[in-house]
Amino acid sequence: GAVVSQHPSRVICKSGTSVKIECRSLDFQATTMFWYRQFPKKSLMLMATSNEGSKATYEQGVEKDKFLINHASLTLSTLTVTSAHPEDSSFYICRTSYEQYFGPGTRLTVT
Amino acid sequence: DQQVKQNSPSLSVQEGRISILNCDYTNSMFDYFLWYKKYPAEGPTFLISISSIKDKNEDGRFTVFLNKSAKHLSLHIVPSQPGDSAVYFCAASPSGTYKYIFGTGTRLKVLA
Numbered sequence: 777g778a779v780v781s782q783h784p785s786r787v788i789c790k791s792g793t794s795v796k797i798e799c800r801s802l803d804f805q806a807t808t809m810f811w812y813r814q815f816p817k818k819s820l821m822l823m824a825t826s827n828e829g830s831k832a833t834y835e836q837g838v839e840k841d842k843f844l845i846n847h848a849s850l851t852l853s854t855l856t857v858t859s860a861h862p863e864d865s866s867f868y869i870c871r872t873s874y875e876q877y878f879g880p881g882t883r884l885t886v887t
Numbered sequence: 888d889q890q891v892k893q894n895s896p897s898l899s900v901q902e903g904r905i906s907i908l909n910c911d912y913t914n915s916m917f918d919y920f921l922w923y924k925k926y927p928a929e930g931p932t933f934l935i936s937i938s939s940i941k942d943k944n945e946d947g948r949f950t951v952f953l954n955k956s957a958k959h960l961s962l963h964i965v966p967s968q969p970g971d972s973a974v975y976f977c978a979a980s981p982s983g984t985y986k987y988i989f990g991t992g993t994r995l996k997v998l999a
Contacts, residue, residue, distance in 0.1 A: 780930075782930075808985060810985070810986065810987070812989075818991075818992075819976065819989045819990060819991045819992055820931070820976065820989040821989075822986060822987070822988065822989075825986065867928065869930050869931070871987070873985040876921055876923075876933040876936065876987075877933065878923075878930035878931045878932075878933075879930050880929060880930045881928065881929060881930045883928055
């Protein structure tokens with residue numbers, strides 16, 4: 777069974793609104809989670825490292841004010857895309873530091 | 888700056904034959920390597936990994952080879968099956984971190 781879940785699996789939002797994506801680790805505690813995004817037919821790009829109880833660490837070129845990450849518990853990390861624009865449309869995937877498991881991903885479409 | 892590269896964007900192989908997917912990296916600090924299989928609109932599925940202290944790891948039909956001096960790794964799938972058709976990503980992790988840096992992907996098509 778899945779060890780990492782994401783919600784929602786798909787979301788469509790209007791430009792200018794904010795969208796929250798949840799990543800949950802099942803059956804284990806994840807002190808660290810990683811957020812990736814994938815554009816169509818492109819590689820998975822690491823966006824940030826989410827640490828439980830502390831600030832996230834963002835990769836170069838990723839706007840921390842636009843992609844808000846909260847890791848309030850050992851089983852939940854959230855990524856909020858603020859003031860979304862069409863260029864934010866992408867496939868967002870989370871991974872925990874436990875083994876090599878990824879979540880199923882969230883398809884965000886901004887119209 | 889693409890630290891992990893897969894130079895073949897696509898590969899077609901006949902069913903039953905061997906599939907060889909290649910991956911090159913530039914960062915000598917990478918010490919853990921993985922291969923993932925991915926379908927569109929799904930998260931990557933872990934296949935096999937290898938630590939830099941080894942040069943080969945085998946799991947069923949999947950074998951990963953690591954050549955540290957050449958900064959090259961490869962995934963061998965034998966025998967290939969139509970269900971193996973997907974995009975394959977290699978990933979590398981810098982020493983002391985759990986970060987995975989992904990390659991650009993290779994689309995494998997196994998022909999029946």
